[in-house]
Amino acid sequence: MDFVETDEHRDLRAAVGAIAAPFGGDYYARHAREGAECTELWEALGDSGFAGVNIGEEYSGGGGGLVELAIVCEELAAQGAPILLLLVTHAISAEVLGEYGTPEQRKEWLPGLASGRQKVVFAITEPNAGSNSHKLSTRARRVGDEWIVTGEKYYISGVDHAEALLLVARTGDEGQLSLFLVPTDAPGLQKTVLPVDVMLPEKQFTLHFDEVRLPASALVGEEGQGFRQVFHGLNPERITGAALCVGIARYALGKAAQYAKDRQVWEKPIGSHQGVAHPLAKAKIETELAALMTRKAAWLHANGLPAGEASNMAKYAAAEAAIAACDAAVQTHGGNGVAQEFGLLPYWGLARLLRIAPVNREMILNYVAQHSLGLPRSY
Numbered sequence: 573m574d575f576v577e578t579d580e581h582r583d584l585r586a587a588v589g590a591i592a593a594p595f596g597g598d599y600y601a602r603h604a605r606e607g608a609e610c611t612e613l614w615e616a617l618g619d620s621g622f623a624g625v626n627i628g629e630e631y632s633g634g635g636g637g638l639v640e641l642a643i644v645c646e647e648l649a650a651q652g653a654p655i656l657l658l659l660v661t662h663a664i665s666a667e668v669l670g671e672y673g674t675p676e677q678r679k680e681w682l683p684g685l686a687s688g689r690q691k692v693v694f695a696i697t698e699p700n701a702g703s704n705s706h707k708l709s710t711r712a713r714r715v716g717d718e719w720i721v722t723g724e725k726y727y728i729s730g731v732d733h734a735e736a737l738l739l740v741a742r743t744g745d746e747g748q749l750s751l752f753l754v755p756t757d758a759p760g761l762q763k764t765v766l767p768v769d770v771m772l773p774e775k776q777f778t779l780h781f782d783e784v785r786l787p788a789s790a791l792v793g794e795e796g797q798g799f800r801q802v803f804h805g806l807n808p809e810r811i812t813g814a815a816l817c818v819g820i821a822r823y824a825l826g827k828a829a830q831y832a833k834d835r836q837v838w839e840k841p842i843g844s845h846q847g848v849a850h851p852l853a854k855a856k857i858e859t860e861l862a863a864l865m866t867r868k869a870a871w872l873h874a875n876g877l878p879a880g881e882a883s884n885m886a887k888y889a890a891a892e893a894a895i896a897a898c899d900a901a902v903q904t905h906g907g908n909g910v911a912q913e914f915g916l917l918p919y920w921g922l923a924r925l926l927r928i929a930p931v932n933r934e935m936i937l938n939y940v941a942q943h944s945l946g947l948p949r950s951y
Contacts, residue, residue: 597652601915618688649819664805672793749798817890
């Protein structure tokens with residue numbers, strides 16, 4: 573068992589870090605406060621070839637896998653520039669299209685995802701379903717050579733900057749789940765901004781599908797197999813979400829440690845006091861543990877091995893570590909922890925969001941209790 577990263581992965585970390593560093597925390601915090609997407613950073617990532625690091629070379633991607641995409645997500649966040657949309661555009665949409673898309677769908681969408689010039693976001697969540705995908709009610713019915721979609725989705729990220737949605741809808745008499753590619757400018761698709769108080773560059777949307785007509789070719793994979801296909805993207809979303817949290821924790825701890833060394837009260841740095849040092853040390857330990865589980869989960873998925881347990885554990889551990897690191901960083905800064913000048917609160921808000929999404933900590937605990945410990949199902 574080798575815990576040393578390859579030279580290639582170390583080079584990838586350094587390269588992504590070099591791209592993100594000139595943008596950094598000030599850039600991200602400003603865009604988060606304004607609710608403005610980090611377009612310049614996204615384009616720089618695409619131009620360098622790292623946006624599509626997990627997309628096949630035949631589609632102009634980097635030819636890597638989830639391990640490499642997780643590194644990209646972590647290093648962006650570690651430089652203070654986390655990009656949440658990578659979780660849906662590349663960890664979900666690119667993975668699902670790469671595995672289940674038709675040759676025509678792959679040719680149409682994967683090169684654009686690889687270059688960063690196109691985005692395909694993910695639409696599964698519904699107001700009345702929450703975490704229970706068995707209660708999804710959005711439906712696509714087949715009429716001749718078309719699919720007609722009716723229903724509602726909400727908390728859908730980045731719709732205003734995406735060319736298409738990867739939609740989860742019910743089909744057929746038995747109402748099994750199927751996946752569809754839906755252009756974001758499709759007639760009958762209404763998009764409404766969903767106001768949230770978390771400071772994020774990415775906007776959230778409620779979507780209404782009013783008899784949206786799609787060609788037969790919009791179906792991704794096999795009709796009725798959407799539940800299985802979705803989970804090929806949900807584990808990567810959890811893994812990259814964990815990687816993003818690890819990066820956020822690293823960034824917050826770096827800012828806090830530097831402040832604790834520079835800030836002097838009573839003629840000595842505040843970091844010399846255990847009351848300041850120990851919470852940061854504890855958060856550092858938790859961050860390293862979460863990073864290990866995240867790398868394990870990414871490796872399992874990339875090698876075609878069962879990754880559900882590790883993905884859930886990584887997501888849980890990393891979100892907890894990120895929140896603890898951000899909280900310790902704010903506390904270390906004292907009153908400056910909430911000052912705009914130091915820009916910590918947008919990261920705390922994002923870490924707090926990632927404890928809820930893409931799967932909340934309670935559902936992860938349910939999963940581990942049932943599948944890892946063999947306890948009776950609780951829901």
